[in-house]
Structures are given as structure tokens and as C-alpha cells.
Amino acid sequence: MIRVGLPAHLRNLARVRPEVELEVQGEVTLRAVLDALETRYPMLRGTIRDHVTLQRRPFLRFFACGEDLSLESPDMLLPKQVASGEEPLLIVGAIAGG
């Protein structure tokens, strides 16, 4: 079971609690987790990654185990603590605008 933390606006949009749990088949990469998240909550499609390019939206970042994974390849394996459900993958909205 993979745990994913969502920013408030996306929680409201998906009508979920701050953290959701997902089943991910195969290797636990960022791409696999986001695919599973969007399959489970299709209203989130386009809100985290661009609909067409699947690029991360500029004001969102991905963190896990205290590390910023935003610039890593989406096909990189996530830390084993995330794969085991011990730690969440955090999707964080940038604090911007003063």
C-alpha cells in the first residue's frame, strides 16, 4: 500500500482526507504512483501533471523521506520506505505569491 499526501485544494477536489492509500502494481516509481492516483481519482487528471505532456506542474513538487524528488526521472524507483508504506509520497503546492 502506497501512501500519498495531497495539498488542500486537491483533497477538496477529490473529496478525500489529507492522505490517500493506493495499490501500485509492479515497480514503485513516481510515474506508477501518479498513474494509480489518477486512475483512482480521475478528477485529479491534469491537476498534478499536464494532461498532454505529463510534465509536473511548475508550482507543485514531490517529496519523500525528506528528499525533494521533483527533478528526478519519473521512472526512478521511489525510496523503499515509500514502497512499503512506511513513509508517504508528498505532493506539495509551492508557497508563492507573498
Next chain:
Amino acid sequence: MSGVRVLVGTKKGAFILTADGKREKWDISGPHFAGWEMYHLKGSPADPNRIYASQTSGWFGQIIQRSDDGGKTWFQPGTPPGEPATTPDGMPKGESNKFVYDASAETGKPLTTHQWYDGTQHPWEFKRVWHLEPSLTDPDTVYAGVEDAALFRSSDGGRTWKELSSLRGHGTGPQWQPGAGGMCLHTIILSANAPGQIVIAISAAGAFRSDDDGKTWKPINQGLRSQFIPDPTAEVGHCVHHVAMHPSRPNVLFMQKHWDVMRSDNAGNSWHEVSGNLPTDFGFAIDVHAHEPETIYVVPIKSDGEHYPLDGKLRVYRSRHGGNEWEELKKGLPERDCYVNVLRDAMAVDTLDKCGVYFGTTGGQVYASTDAGDTWAPIVRDLPAVYSVEVQTLS
């Protein structure tokens, strides 16, 4: 019993203001979609309970919301075709809607770049929906004007969107450039009395018209003069802020340009200035009285560098002669220390007798006049900055 529903889009959510036909006591609901930028909400003329809303965010992108019960409940209509209507555990399904520019070779001349601020070419990049215009006859058909400028249409109630790509592809697209607010298609005008006619406007490209329901397009900017572009009378490049039309007269268009208030009597083929005695002819909003096609309203703004009323006095100006001769309307509006703006989609009229006129400000006030502009009173004073105001007259 008649009534009025005012749909207000703001920087931090949507609000719905309702009143009976007297328009004296208002109920306020909202914020809907709290915290999100609500660029525009508009109801279907064919089914007043069908309302479309553009929910957008610099963080999370574009979402289309739809209500089928007059704004009481909302859902995202964009479930992909062929997928079940609910998730396996029965959760309502809906994805934020997908706006993909048409790049296919089959449908005309796909464009990949437009002019950037520095004159270089820049890729077209979808950012948000500025304006939603429901069909006059079919609740499931709705047009979307987007940034970067393009026109999309949905024929399935907002589930899927297809670009009317011949607008971008008609030939002048590479010369379009963004205005200060981005390169947005902000005005869409349909006409029951001129079937097939669609008028749109883009900042900063100008106005365009289709006479065949969006299949082909042409610029309609002859007579516009913009000192800030290299050729002031160019075919495109004009910063048109808004265009308005009375439903009975599809050939008569009124335009608030960056500077200048303009009029066309031939559906935009040519324009002439009707700024007349306005104290400043810069502004954003313009609209037409519901029952008097020659009565029009603008909100003069000091200048392009100072987006607030002259001398801190909020004023609406009305012309009962289709322009040139304007009267100041001030009763009930702030007399001093008012430095708000009124954005292009933030003025609307109802069709009651007397005609109601409404506008919202970046200071969060929504003002209403129930006597065609003679007197004004705020419905609400302290909303977030108002982006758009639309009115539904309910029977």
C-alpha cells in the same frame, strides 16, 4: 414570479446572488470552489438550471464545473468516453477537462507559434479558460475562449472539447501577441438572429467573425487605431477589451478597446469611434441595455497605467444614442477614494422591466441598478476581487 440569479466569479471562489423580480432582497451563496480562481460562470439560455463554470489555478490547472440544478450542486463533466460513470467504489467520477490544441494536418493549418512580447515566435501553451458561452439553443453545447488564444467547443455538456482550429489557422495567428493579462480569447458572441455568426475577441489580436458556425474566420478590425503597435491600423494586433451586442441587432457591435469606445453597424466589417464626451475612453467593460439597443454602458478607467476610476470616483457612463453622447451615472456609487477596477466580463444586464444593470469590482463589490443605471446600490461589498458577472433572468 420572476427572479434574477447573478453568477459572480472571483479570485477566490464563485458566488451566486439571487433575488425575486423586485431585486431588493438578495440571498448570497458561496464561496463555491473556495480558494480557486473562478474566471467565468454562465448559464444556458436553453436551460437556466444548466450552468458552466471555469475553475482554474496557477498550481493545479484548468477544471470545468457544471451544475444542472441552478448552482446548488456541481460536478466535473469530463469523464472520458467509454469509462464508467463512477469509480469502483461508487465515487462520482469526472476529470478536469482536457483542452488540446488541434495540431492535426487534416483540419486546416495547425499552428505552433504566435508572437511573443519581444517579437520572437513563441509556442502556443494552454493556460486557462477565460470565458464560457453556452449555445442559445442546446444546453449541451458550449464554447470556451482560452489562453493562449483559441476557441473550443463542447457538444456533450462539457465532457470533451474540440478546438475550432480554423480561427488560429486562418492566417494571422503568428502575428497575435499577448496583452498584459496574457493572450486570451475573452469574448464570444452568438446571435439567434444571425444563425452561424460568431464574433470573438482576443487580447491582443483583435476581433474576428465567422459566418458559418466557426468553420472559417476573418479579422474584423478595420477602423481600429492603436498607437502602441508598429502599424496603428494593422489588420491584427489590437488590444480589444470587450465587445457587446444587443440580441436583436447582430450587425451592431459595440467595443471597449484598450483606449477608445468603438461601434460597428456592419457586424464588424468597419468600426468608428463613439467615445464622444467620455472623460477617459480607456476601460474594460461594455454592455447594452436589454430593451433599448441604442443604450450602452461603459465604466471609464483612468488609463492603461492606472487601472482605477478618475479622481477616485466610481462612475458608469450611459449613452442613449449608441455612443458619442454620454451621461454620468453616479447615484449610489462611491464619490471619493475609490480605486478599484471593473474587468471586461464583470458587467451584465437582466431582461426585467426596468432593465437591471450589474457590475463587479476588483474591490469585491457587486453593484446593481434596477432602473437602467439611474441609481445604484451594492448587493455585496466584501467579496474577493470580482473577475466576472453574469445574470440570468428567471421566469
